Amino acid sequence: MSNSAAAVSARPRIKPPDWKSWLTLNNRYVPPVFITLILLGGQLSFGVLESYERTLLAIGTAMVTELVLGRIFLGKWLNLASAYITGISVGILLRSPAFWPYAVAAALAITSKYVIRYKGRHLCNPSNFGISTVLFLLPTSVAMLSIQWGNNMASVLIIWAVGTIVMLRARRFNITVTYVISFLVLAVIRAHMIHEPVLSEISPLTGPEYQLFIFFMITDPKTTVRSRKGQCIVAFLIALLEMFFRLDQSVYAELYALFWIGPIAMLIEMWLDGRRAKAAAASAPALATFSGMAHP
Numbered sequence: 001m002s003n004s005a006a007a008v009s010a011r012p013r014i015k016p017p018d019w020k021s022w023l024t025l026n027n028r029y030v031p032p033v034f035i036t037l038i039l040l041g042g043q044l045s046f047g048v049l050e051s052y053e054r055t056l057l058a059i060g061t062a063m064v065t066e067l068v069l070g071r072i073f074l075g076k077w078l079n080l081a082s083a084y085i086t087g088i089s090v091g092i093l094l095r096s097p098a099f100w101p102y103a104v105a106a107a108l109a110i111t112s113k114y115v116i117r118y119k120g121r122h123l124c125n126p127s128n129f130g131i132s133t134v135l136f137l138l139p140t141s142v143a144m145l146s147i148q149w150g151n152n153m154a155s156v157l158i159i160w161a162v163g164t165i166v167m168l169r170a171r172r173f174n175i176t177v178t179y180v181i182s183f184l185v186l187a188v189i190r191a192h193m194i195h196e197p198v199l200s201e202i203s204p205l206t207g208p209e210y211q212l213f214i215f216f217m218i219t220d221p222k223t224t225v226r227s228r229k230g231q232c233i234v235a236f237l238i239a240l241l242e243m244f245f246r247l248d249q250s251v252y253a254e255l256y257a258l259f260w261i262g263p264i265a266m267l268i269e270m271w272l273d274g275r276r277a278k279a280a281a282a283s284a285p286a287l288a289t290f291s292g293m294a295h296p
Helices: 003-010 030-046 052-074 082-095 100-115 126-137 153-169 173-196 198-208 206-216 228-247 253-294
Strands: none
Touching: 030 082, 030 153, 030 206, 052 082, 052 100, 082 100, 082 126, 082 206, 100 126, 100 206, 126 206, 153 173, 153 206, 173 198, 173 206, 173 228, 198 206, 206 253, 228 253
């Protein structure tokens, strides 16, 4: 065998990528593709966008802000997949006759990642922060998408099927399931409390805004707690606080619930991590002393 042939045979064979690895949030390009499908499905079926131009403005603002702040704060050019998701979420969910609210919401969303931080982690879901802030501060200038999918269950089923596959591969479907079950149970309770038809209280789940919420906002890996039990508790608390906001006639209840519960849960997790680290550090010398006594 020639030296060149031996060298080729000695090279390690590169294993082709597993197709399943593409259906996970670890592949940063799957969520942008998925959210784009939601946008196209909603727009082609029901015209959910205020305009393509406003959505493109939100996407462009988010990407430019990410590039600039990433370079300033981190000293590098960042991948823009996350910024694209933030911008397209703003474009889908906001409603305004003006253009500037889309740029403001997108810029606030990305800026929150670099400003509202603790121990190296950003606390707020970017798109939720930007949208919630402009909805609260500019109620006369902006509103949120409220259109439903109507009786076209095909759109809902397709999005849920794709979303379920992605979330299962990402090991975050427990968050979506916990929230949806909690929402349904609490919606029944709420309907009896306010004497409204049950179907009218659970109908928001068929809206495109909720597809984004349950598959992207509350499952964001960067702004959710790590333990699966903790994720389920947080998802339930978001649904619970949302119920109280809805009883108070808040039309943006789910966004405001995540706005408060998400960062608080992150802070509690970091506080508990700090306590565990201190306890481990305190027990280390005693453990070493005991080990030395046991083995003279």
